[in-house]
Amino acid sequence: MSADAFFQQLWYRKNLSWIAILLQPLAWLFRAVVAARRGMYSAGIARQYKLSKPIVVVGNITAGGTGKTPFTIWLANRLQQSGMQVGIVLRGYGAKPDALPYVVQRDAPWELAGDEALVIARSTDAIVVIDPDRVRAAQKAIELGVQIVLSDDGLQHLRLGRDYEIAVLDASRGLGNGRLLPAGPLREPASKLETVNRRVCMHRSDRVPAACGWRTSAADIDARAVLGDVHSLVGAAKRALADFSGQRVHAVAGIGNPQAFFTMLRGAGLHVVEHPFPDHAALKREDVTFADHAPVLMTQKDAVRCRSFATEQMWAVEMELKVDSLAENALLDELKALLDAQKSSLVK
Numbered sequence: 001m002s003a004d005a006f007f008q009q010l011w012y013r014k015n016l017s018w019i020a021i022l023l024q025p026l027a028w029l030f031r032a033v034v035a036a037r038r039g040m041y042s043a044g045i046a047r048q049y050k051l052s053k054p055i056v057v058v059g060n061i062t063a064g065g066t067g068k069t070p071f072t073i074w075l076a077n078r079l080q081q082s083g084m085q086v087g088i089v090l091r092g093y094g095a096k097p098d099a100l101p102y103v104v105q106r107d108a109p110w111e112l113a114g115d116e117a118l119v120i121a122r123s124t125d126a127i128v129v130i131d132p133d134r135v136r137a138a139q140k141a142i143e144l145g146v147q148i149v150l151s152d153d154g155l156q157h158l159r160l161g162r163d164y165e166i167a168v169l170d171a172s173r174g175l176g177n178g179r180l181l182p183a184g185p186l187r188e189p190a191s192k193l194e195t196v197n198r199r200v201c202m203h204r205s206d207r208v209p210a211a212c213g214w215r216t217s218a219a220d221i222d223a224r225a226v227l228g229d230v231h232s233l234v235g236a237a238k239r240a241l242a243d244f245s246g247q248r249v250h251a252v253a254g255i256g257n258p259q260a261f262f263t264m265l266r267g268a269g270l271h272v273v274e275h276p277f278p279d280h281a282a283l284k285r286e287d288v289t290f291a292d293h294a295p296v297l298m299t300q301k302d303a304v305r306c307r308s309f310a311t312e313q314m315w316a317v318e319m320e321l322k323v324d325s326l327a328e329n330a331l332l333d334e335l336k337a338l339l340d341a342q343k344s345s346l347v348k
Contacts, residue, residue, distance in 0.1 A: 004278045008064070008259075011176040011185040023183035030180050034188050041158045049135045050161035054148045054338040057162045059155025060169060061192050062176065062185040065256025065279070067202035067225055067321075068168040069116055069301075072152045074223075074321040075166075075331075076124045079148060082332060084339065085127075087141030090152040092117050092130025094280045101131035101140040110304045115280060118304045120152070134160040148339055155196075156187055163338050165196040168223075170257065171203045198331060204260050205267055221327045227264050228318035233303055233310035241317065244295060245269035252288050252298040254281035254305070261299055265317075270297075277302075285309040 010016045040046040058075065060066040076086045092102065095114030104113040104121045113121070114130060121128040127144050131137035134157045138149045154160060155167065169175070176185040193199055203224045230239045249270050253261040254277035265272050273294075277283065283305050288296055296314045298306065303316035 005276070007182075007185075010183075011063075011179075012173050017177070020177055020179055020183040024179065027180040027183040030182070031189065034180075038158065038188075047159070048161045049159060051135070051138055051142060051149070052342075053138075053142050053146065054163045054335070054342055055138060055151060055161060056148065056164045056166065056335060056338075057151045057154040057157075057160070058166045058168065059151075059153050061155065061167060061187050061190065062169065062173075063181060063187060063256075064170075064173075064185060065260065066168045066170045066173075067200075067204075067223070069120065069152055070225060070319055070321055071166070071168050071200055071202070071223060072150055073120055073123045074323070076120075076126045076150055078328065078332060079335065080125055082336070084336075085145060085147045086124070087127045087129065087138070087144070087146030087149045088120055088124070088152060089129050089131070089134055089137035089141055089149060089154075090114075090117055090120070091132050091134070094282075095130055097130065100133070101129050101137045103140065103144070104128040104130060115301045115304050116152070119300050122304075123300075126150075148335065155192075164198075164335065166198045166200060167193055167196045168200040168202055169193075170260070171201050172260070173257070197334070204264050221331065222324060224322045225264070226320050226322060227268060228320045230297065230315045230317050231303075232312070233307055233314040233316060234312055239315070241268050241270075244297070247271065248273065248292075248294050250275055250288075250290050250294055250296045252283070252296060252302055252306075253277065254283060254302050255279055255299055261317075265297065281305075288314065 010019055041048050058068050058072045060068050076088055079086050092114040097112050104117045106122050110118050117128055117130045127141050127146055129137040129141045134151055134154055138160060141149050151160060175190055178184060180186045198221055200221045200223050227241050230241050246269060249272060251262050251265050251272045252275045256279045258276035262272050262274050288306055293313055297317050300316050
């Protein structure tokens with residue numbers, strides 16, 4: 001069993017509770033470190049940088065995939081449709097650019113840009129900048145003319161001042177066993193959810209659970225992830241996912257929550273052979289080539305790592321988000337108000 005699979009069982013399936021109890025002293029130590037770090041920024045001992053444009057952080061308080069990057073893409077596209085020039089900054093996990101900060105182009109090699117940043121650049125018209133120093137990345141995006149900056153996975157990156165925080169949580173997994181790392185999945189106490197501006201509950205099926213781990217405020221947003229069209233990795237061919245219904249397919253997922261992708265494919269009527277990999281895994285040809293020549297379906301994030309050795313059997317599955325129009329309009333109005341307030345302050 002891989003380390004990823006072990007911790008998924010420990011945190012979310014609750015069948016290894018005795019190990020979580022043994023790890024609890026480390027979780028208490030982790031809590032103390034998190035509290036001390038936040039306290040240093042609150043007291044001004046550590047400096048938080050406030051930039052000249054509104055900064056919106058999209059993150060999570062749990063380890064593993066919650067859908068924050070798809071939500072960032074959705075939000076960037078909605079803001080751009082409303083007339084804003086958007087920048088997106090992220091760490092660029094696994095990227096090896098020649099220099100930092102690095103502005104990601106759609107045709108950049110994934111080894112330089114990182115898989116997530118490349119998916120974002122190809123899915124939006126935003127200016128995408130990677131740099132472990134999110135302050136420097138945001139400054140670069142602002143220099144390039146953006147009006148608002150989205151920070152993907154920046155909730156715990158406290159150096160970057162923020163005007164608005166959005167926390168994304170997976171509906172099916174919630175807060176897991178409710179413990180902090182390493183005994184549980186929490187990056188910081190669940191009370192953090194009470195201080196963010198919006199909480200997004202990410203559903204991956206038509207069935208909406210009654211709870212998403214908090215349900216304490218009208219600021220909650222229900223978002224539903226749905227699988228879209230399927231694109232060939234070796235050409236321009238595009239098919240509907242329904243074309244694969246009833247077929248046996250190999251499903252490849254090197255993401256934070258591979259099981260979510262497999263479950264969604266099964267929900268579409270496919271017979272899935274699962275091939276989970278660690279998040280951001282550097283996939284090789286032999287990892288995704290199978291003797292039976294059945295179709296190989298993978299996420300867009302995995303696809304950018306496989307194009308150099310792709311075959312006709314390999315397909316990337318789009319993911320789209322659906323958000324209630326009232327919640328969407330309320331969120332966009334609040335973010336537009338941030339921009340208006342920033343413009344007013346400049347006039348004064």
